[in-house]
Amino acid sequence: MLEGRVLEERLIRMQRQGEGYFWIGGPGEEAFNACVGLLMKQGQGLDYDYLHAHYRSSATLLALGAPSIDALRQMHNVKTDPYSQGRNFVGHFSKREWNVAPITSPIEVQFSIAIGTAHAQRRHGGEGITIVQGGDAGTAEGDFATCLVWSSRPNAELPILMIVTNNEWGISTHASTQHGEKNIADRGKAFGIRTAICDGNDVESAWFALEEAMRYVRNERRPFLLQANVSRLYGHSSSSGSNYVESETDCLNVLADKLAARGFRSPDETKRLREQIEASMRAWYEQVITEPKPDPEDAFDFVFADKNHVGGEA
Ligand SMILES: Cc1ncc(C[n+]2csc(CCOP(=O)(O)OP(=O)(O)O)c2C)c(N)n1
DSSP: OHHHHHHHHHHHHHHHTTSSSOOOOOTTOHHHHHHHHHHSOOSSSTTSOEEEOOTTOHHHHHHHTOOHHHHHHHHTTOTTOTTTTTOSOTTOOOBGGGTBOOOOSSTTHHHHHHHHHHHHHHHHOSSOOEEEEEESGGGGSHHHHHHHHHHTOTTOOOOEEEEEEEOSEETTEEGGGTOOSSOGGGGGGGGTOEEEEEETTSHHHHHHHHHHHHHHHHHHOOOEEEEEEOOOTTOSSGGGTOOOOTTSOOHHHHHHHHHHHTTSOOHHHHHHHHHHHHHHHHHHHHHHTTSOOOOGGGTTTTTSSSGGGGTOOO
């Protein structure tokens, strides 16, 4: 969780220094997202979990074991970025070896795409599940309704965990002006989908809610809709200023207070740990800014299945 926050703060600074074009990320979602990564059945293929994550899911990827330096590389758009070779926004990761599907910039389309892996896993059997995650405003898109419908068809239910991380904002539009339903999770009930709501700012609430939801989907091969209430600690993105929002709950403080109260880690030890991570992050950043940019000649590599379509060698 700490590394996730230090990473995001470094990314915000890079954008402000002109070392990246745009920042969007997950400060405020570390408690919940780290749990998603730690609880996933990690691997490649239908026997393992598929993740169709959100552009705020950086802590999930770190929890799965991805190095922070690769996010710095995508921010600085260098060729060494393993996710897009320096050609996509930060936070737009993917990793075939861990069943992590590419992050999309158009919101909510992951809820339509995830039906595909969930359908394949339904046919395949076993205990692999599909996890799909998006924000509260995105649930207004048709893709969310598509997922509710396709995941709950009678006798064709899908092993899919739908997660809505609810920070109560869609850029600058507040949820209170948009939602007739009391809770977003309630929308699952009309389809017979099991639902739950957890406090995504509290690592224990998040962990146990996710553990139970995943166990249900894994064993029953049926859908589950989990709403996690989270904070948006640095606003929407660099486009909205990316300043720390004092009035929102900070999940790192919630955990630090618990660890101190239970005698696991003093505030001083937490501070020292943060400083160590900041020193590592700085070293990774200094390395990344020396790395090469992509070449114009390979702009179309991996755009088409057959690169010869764009004038490569016959
Ligand atoms: C299809 C589509 N419409 C609009 C946008 C512009 N847009 C980017 S993020 C965003 C708000 C998303 O809010 P929410 O789903 O609650 O997620 P959050 O960013 O708050 O985590 C919008 C409208 C987009 N990227 N894609």
